[in-house]
Amino acid sequence: MALTKLLGKNYKWWYIIWFSITRESVGFKGFIVYQFSNIVRILTTVYIWYLANADTFTISYLLLGQIYKSIVENTYYFRISDLIYTSTISSDLLQPKPFLFTQFVKSIGARIVKNIYFVFGAVVGVLIASLTFAPVQLSFANLFLLILMVPISFTLNFILGALVGCIAFFVRDRRDYEGYRNSYEAILFAISGVAIPLYKFPFWLFKILEFLPTAWIIHHPMQIYLGKYNTNQTILVFLGGLTWCIVLYILAKIIFKLGLKRNESVGL
Amino acid sequence: MMLKKLLGRNYKWWYLVKYNFDVNSSGAFSLVIAQLSIILNTLTLTYVWAIGQASAAVFTYLLLGRIYRGLIESFGATNISQKIITGGISKDLILPQSYFKIDFFNTLGERFVHNPINVTAYIFAAIVAFNTFATFYNSDPIKILLLILFVPISFYIFYILNFIFGLSAFFFKDPRNFNRSYQSFIALHAVLTGLYIPLDKLSLPFIENTPFAYILHQPMQIYLGKYTTNQTIQVFLGGLAWCLVLYILAKIVFKLGLKKNESVGL
Numbered sequence: 001m002a003l004t005k006l007l008g009k010n011y012k013w014w015y016i017i018w019f020s021i022t023r024e025s026v027g028f029k030g031f032i033v034y035q036f037s038n039i040v041r042i043l044t045t046v047y048i049w050y051l052a053n054a055d056t057f058t059i060s061y062l063l064l065g066q067i068y069k070s071i072v073e074n075t076y077y078f079r080i081s082d083l084i085y086t087s088t089i090s091s092d093l094l095q096p097k098p099f100l101f102t103q104f105v106k107s108i109g110a111r112i113v114k115n116i117y118f119v120f121g122a123v124v125g126v127l128i129a130s131l132t133f134a135p136v137q138l139s140f141a142n143l144f145l146l147i148l149m150v151p152i153s154f155t156l157n158f159i160l161g162a163l164v165g166c167i168a169f170f171v172r173d174r175r176d177y178e179g180y181r182n183s184y185e186a187i188l189f190a191i192s193g194v195a196i197p198l199y200k201f202p203f204w205l206f207k208i209l210e211f212l213p214t215a216w217i218i219h220h221p222m223q224i225y226l227g228k229y230n231t232n233q234t235i236l237v238f239l240g241g242l243t244w245c246i247v248l249y250i251l252a253k254i255i256f257k258l259g260l261k262r263n264e265s266v267g268l
Numbered sequence: 269m270m271l272k273k274l275l276g277r278n279y280k281w282w283y284l285v286k287y288n289f290d291v292n293s294s295g296a297f298s299l300v301i302a303q304l305s306i307i308l309n310t311l312t313l314t315y316v317w318a319i320g321q322a323s324a325a326v327f328t329y330l331l332l333g334r335i336y337r338g339l340i341e342s343f344g345a346t347n348i349s350q351k352i353i354t355g356g357i358s359k360d361l362i363l364p365q366s367y368f369k370i371d372f373f374n375t376l377g378e379r380f381v382h383n384p385i386n387v388t389a390y391i392f393a394a395i396v397a398f399n400t401f402a403t404f405y406n407s408d409p410i411k412i413l414l415l416i417l418f419v420p421i422s423f424y425i426f427y428i429l430n431f432i433f434g435l436s437a438f439f440f441k442d443p444r445n446f447n448r449s450y451q452s453f454i455a456l457h458a459v460l461t462g463l464y465i466p467l468d469k470l471s472l473p474f475i476e477n478t479p480f481a482y483i484l485h486q487p488m489q490i491y492l493g494k495y496t497t498n499q500t501i502q503v504f505l506g507g508l509a510w511c512l513v514l515y516i517l518a519k520i521v522f523k524l525g526l527k528k529n530e531s532v533g534l
Binding site: 031033034035036037038040041044045047048049051052053054173175176177178179180182183185186187189190195196200 | 298299300301302304305306308309311312313315316317319320321322445448449451452454455456458459464465469470
């Protein structure tokens, strides 16, 4: 009640977050078991790099990148495509709140519980790897900057997910949409830095990849954390991230409107 | 736009016709698009080995291994778990044929459609990799024949391992718990078969004797000429033995699961 009074008419945003947390807390056992796959994936990826005689910097980039990825994980494309295909999006659109922003707030609540599980799995995986074959280079100097990057990476993940999910407006069959979703996941796997640090790609490709929004999901945060950037470069990375958030948000709004128009134009 | 103007408010009927045509002709396109993700994933994971300057044998193991695995893969655990969870299995149990046989032949037919499509994607990825950053290990043509002879063994082991895991749905109360456990099984399965790392690089000798190794690792070792004639015969016999052991295990788990379900009348 105190919170209701304190937050006033903004209480609804807190309520949305809290509701999403409660909803996502079910299926606890399954999620714990699921973390086993997360651990196996981390260990396998890093072991390949270990066999490839990777240096401590690369190992740290990959292992800590996995923890960071778990914190900012946001697979919103599942939710929005589901809303579109089941037409339940209509009831969300009837509400007097901005759709994308409301969805963003909901996704914060939804991801808090899930991402805690993911972080737990990632930390266990990283601990096993670092205590056996792949020592990690820890640095607390840039930890604060890394924490500041979290909202940017999370938002970018959400907006990219929304853009991918909006494909559902234009692809009528769900199976076809699944193909696009799988491809997006594969692209993200290849170019976000989760499996291969971007600087390991050929130089010309690296120069392109580091300017794409996907680089702000793991690559730039890890470069900041591992002290690869000076103050100016760090500021530029933050500004770049914010710019991508704005540009992609506008783009998502346009595509969402176009998709909605396409659905509404024949009353379906 | 022209059509919209021409048909006016009747445009919706045209739209419905077009919409249903698209719905019923789709699925094929998704398969093509899904192949892109297979190609990209294969290239990404193999590229890591290229950075580490792996040998031609490693690249061949990984890329040819994926093609081989694409040929024999079958993920039937989801089907059987669905049947168990929804109770649809009762309908199959009424039929006067062995449930095991029905499921196996259903899977076989299903994989005849899906596997060649996946194999095409793996072949495409291998061609790209071998022409850019990977090197191919040329082996004796007779080894290809041995590899083909091994296909039924690998297929059956892949199938029965999935089938056994699918039967675990008898013991899960919540389908979400099953689905997430299955994700873990798939991750472990990939590692234990040698999909990401050749098993001989793991320095865990026992890993080469598990049934998982007969899905990809052992066939690739045969192809790469790592075994003598005697060892090759032993691998074939080992594969057959695992087929038998897993079949018996599947029967036991199936009976136990069924008993558990029946005892409370579910």
